[in-house]
Amino acid sequence: MIIKGRTWKFGNDVDTDLIIPARYLNTTDPQELASHCMEDADKSFAGRVQPGDIIVAGRNFGCGSSREHAPVAIKNAGVSCVIAASFARIFYRNAVNIGLPILEAGEPVEDVAPGDVLEIDLAAGEIRNLTHPGVYKAAAFPLFMQQIINAGGLINYVTERMANGK
Amino acid sequence: MGMTITEKILADHAGRERVAPGELVNCRLDLVLANDITAPLAIQEFRKLGLSKVFDPGRVVLVMDHFTPNKDIKSAEQCLVVREFAREYGISNYFDVGAMGIEHCLLPEQGLVLPGDCMIGADSHTCTYGALGAFATGVGSTDLAAGMALGECWFKVPDSMKFVFHGQLRPWVGGKDLILFCLGRIGVEGARYRAMEFAGEAIDALSVEGRLTMCNMAVEAGAKNGIVAPDDKTAAFVSNRARRPFQAYASDADAFYLEVHEYEAGQIEPQVAFPHLPENSRPVSEAAGIAVDQVVIGSCTNGRLEDLRTAAGILKGRRASSKLRLIVIPGTQEIYLQAMREGLLEVFVEAGAAVSTPTCGPCLGGHMGILAHGERALATTNRNFVGRMGHPESEIYLAGPAVAAASAVTGYITHPEEVVSK
Numbered sequence: 001m002i003i004k005g006r007t008w009k010f011g012n013d014v015d016t017d018l019i020i021p022a023r024y025l026n027t028t029d030p031q032e033l034a035s036h037c038m039e040d041a042d043k044s045f046a047g048r049v050q051p052g053d054i055i056v057a058g059r060n061f062g063c064g065s066s067r068e069h070a071p072v073a074i075k076n077a078g079v080s081c082v083i084a085a086s087f088a089r090i091f092y093r094n095a096v097n098i099g100l101p102i103l104e105a106g107e108p109v110e111d112v113a114p115g116d117v118l119e120i121d122l123a124a125g126e127i128r129n130l131t132h133p134g135v136y137k138a139a140a141f142p143l144f145m146q147q148i149i150n151a152g153g154l155i156n157y158v159t160e161r162m163a164n165g166k
Numbered sequence: 167m168g169m170t171i172t173e174k175i176l177a178d179h180a181g182r183e184r185v186a187p188g189e190l191v192n193c194r195l196d197l198v199l200a201n202d203i204t205a206p207l208a209i210q211e212f213r214k215l216g217l218s219k220v221f222d223p224g225r226v227v228l229v230m231d232h233f234t235p236n237k238d239i240k241s242a243e244q245c246l247v248v249r250e251f252a253r254e255y256g257i258s259n260y261f262d263v264g265a266m267g268i269e270h271c272l273l274p275e276q277g278l279v280l281p282g283d284c285m286i287g288a289d290s291h292t293c294t295y296g297a298l299g300a301f302a303t304g305v306g307s308t309d310l311a312a313g314m315a316l317g318e319c320w321f322k323v324p325d326s327m328k329f330v331f332h333g334q335l336r337p338w339v340g341g342k343d344l345i346l347f348c349l350g351r352i353g354v355e356g357a358r359y360r361a362m363e364f365a366g367e368a369i370d371a372l373s374v375e376g377r378l379t380m381c382n383m384a385v386e387a388g389a390k391n392g393i394v395a396p397d398d399k400t401a402a403f404v405s406n407r408a409r410r411p412f413q414a415y416a417s418d419a420d421a422f423y424l425e426v427h428e429y430e431a432g433q434i435e436p437q438v439a440f441p442h443l444p445e446n447s448r449p450v451s452e453a454a455g456i457a458v459d460q461v462v463i464g465s466c467t468n469g470r471l472e473d474l475r476t477a478a479g480i481l482k483g484r485r486a487s488s489k490l491r492l493i494v495i496p497g498t499q500e501i502y503l504q505a506m507r508e509g510l511l512e513v514f515v516e517a518g519a520a521v522s523t524p525t526c527g528p529c530l531g532g533h534m535g536i537l538a539h540g541e542r543a544l545a546t547t548n549r550n551f552v553g554r555m556g557h558p559e560s561e562i563y564l565a566g567p568a569v570a571a572a573s574a575v576t577g578y579i580t581h582p583e584e585v586v587s588k
Binding site (some may be wrong): 013015017018021022023025026027028040041059060061064065066067068069071072086088089090094097098104151153154156158159 | 206233304309311390532
């Protein structure tokens, strides 16, 4: 899968309360969650984010709560991929489970400027900066994780496999 | 090479002789847990699988604790989804208003989680149960849906880190102070993906409640689980509560630890974590004099009877400062009732506190004590992230119940000794 989009940059330890504050957790509606995405980190984000945009952040992205509403909000805001120097473990698993591509890579976090356009090859784990030319490597997704992402999440993946009798 | 307690529990639940850090294992689950925020999403995903039953209706626990008693129509609708699901699937361990407590106070109290268990919960503080010698970790709603369907979950076996607290605790120092101190040393990703095993004389001396507080906040270091080997105190705690057999595990003497951290408990003062990360912990003396607008005593971290006794011990015969609001939230109905019988609730009300029915409430900025812009709270809760308790321009300081109660009396962050010596 090839992803292309404009970047938004955030710092270290972006917690799940910043991604989707608990005051909005009285719903599971993906679009409503998306409309408050990153609200306490950047109030303008949800209104300005474009389909395909990419989040680039520092260490420990998604720390804190187990709320799957966090990757759901990011995905439904139109974000195509999150690149971070490292991820909190529950967020990482949740993102894969709901089919939000995420990549762990430290270098682009240093180099990429807000607004830069990146092209990402998930299968190869390659990140290309088209605005300020540069190429970065991240750990590629293993095949089964690519399949989960392509299916749109774990439940779809399991359902498809069950339907195919596998 | 021996194994750690975490590795042994995972190995047994994966049907393996042994496991090593980094291995992927599929484990049988003794229990799966969700709450009124995470269960609706899990149920939505579970229903897509088209199954007529959960793996074991007796091993699914649903606790309506976050936005309950329901704060608005939307949260009431969320609880309705869970209530109907519990009825449809015959889930007996469904806890609603009047029976419910804060999940991580409730499950140990009810004997639902036991030593040696392997369990997941769609709540990051599920790691609390490591205090009983269980492997317990937080997951998201989709993993929980799969867990409800299969009674299994895959894990990467975590590397273990050992934290040894030597010596004796100082007065007014409890589990909360130890874990805040620890977070201050290793940081909020200091144990990312790892098991945090707590040991040493000071841990042996802690009550089960103090250990629950410590393991509760393992996730604040990014850990997969926190754990304490079961001992006589654990046995005494679970003996009257357990309704099924269980097994106590212990780490081998030659188990491998990626890191070992040793601390002298006697040198640890009561701690306070400054905004906006739990790792910003400092001795209370360095926070002295910071004025607060609200004090919250409660939560899955510090809403247990011992915490209330500690707070009441300081508040008895004193009044909370008129400059702040004091909110006390017993963790469960049983804790509430016992606190009433012991006269603790009377102490709180006479001190000018609002005493609430059990709820997660203000800890996550849900209800029952939301902060306005520019306001500052001192709370016995677990997270002081930006906006966690209300307005994004509010601030939260974290501490144990003794510092919280003392600070409620003076109106600013205060060492408990300063209040009781007067």
